[in-house]
Amino acid sequence: MSNSVHHAPSPSPTEPHILDNAAWAALTGPHAHLAERVGRAARYPTDVSPFTALDDPADPRAWDDLAALVGPGTVTPVTAVQTVPGGWEIEHSGEGVQMVDTALYAEPAPETVRLGPADVPEILGLIALTQPGPFLPRTVELGTYLGIRDRGRLIALAGERLRPPGWTEVSAVCTHPDHRGRGLATRLVRAVAAGIRERGDTPFLHAAASNTHAIRLYESIGFTLRRRTRFALVRTPDGQQETQDGEQQEAGQREERA
Known part of the structure; x- marks a missing residue:
């Protein structure tokens, strides 16, 4: 498993x-x-x-x-x-920083839903509000994107972006400001990572070096700093x-x- x-x-x-x-x-x-x-x-x-x-x-x-x-x-x-x-x-x-999964506990989250092209307008709205990084009309084609809804409204999401052989990047991790503090981002990262692991890849991710809150969160759930990056x-x-x-x-x- x-x-x-x-x-x-x-x-x-x-x-x-x-x-x-x-x-x-x-x-x-x-x-x-x-x-x-x-x-x-x-x-x-x-x-x-x-x-x-x-x-x-x-x-x-x-x-x-x-x-x-x-x-x-x-x-x-x-x-x-x-x-x-x-x-x-x-x-x-x-x-920025590049972090790799070294001790992540990955598991599916039954409350998540698979997001697709029909969800893009709502995804773009949440991305604009939370600014996790670039997301475009066809970004959902890069891999699996999962979301959590509250009374039908998309309140959190995460998905897959870059896919070097043997690896898959976890990306677009964000939560609506009204719903933070509930662990939604962690559940989504674990669920996306579970899918990545199922096909034999190792999860990794990038974060802005200035985003110390996100870096601490990722370290706390099992990601390790691999290197510093520059874009x-x-x-x-x-x-x-x-x-x-x-x-x-x-x-x-x-x-x-x-």
Whole structure:
């Protein structure tokens, strides 16, 4: 059963870990059917998730592919990056934490309901009120989303987002302010984790480094800090310099032919 304590695998600390670039691993793995991809860059459809990812953030060719994928002068979020190449700009960046299940007690919650496309307007309303992170009209396609209703009204939810091979991210954990303090978020996280465990994956999650309340909650129920993360909103080169360079090269070729 899924309610036993589960210990995440511990790879060698000298080897790259699949969760170091979780979005890329998901977009080229279990979520490949959703991926929009150009070479070494990939993203989700813009109404599914804002995530874009690079095969290797240290490879300039991956950044060129990302620029081709999203277009010139476009602001896009990128994960697992520390710096950007020349011509790119960091519009905003933030610090976060990545936590993995090492001792979580997971169990189904009979009071939860499976949420689907028909529930999206209500989900978006709760997300707007509680701000757990981005949620878009087709985010429910990423995995299982569970909710708790009170007299028909959606008051809490949690679900699955990134799916690197062998792992599934718990995401969008939120509770209506009028119903906090009842343990609804914990029950939902345990229930979502139970479903993740049933298919053999290990739960993990992300939280803003400043959200100390959430981090303490996750630690108290069996998640362990794996690493600190950084996310960035970056602006792609506007293409003007490339156009100028191309025009100059063309003009030089015309002069040579003259």
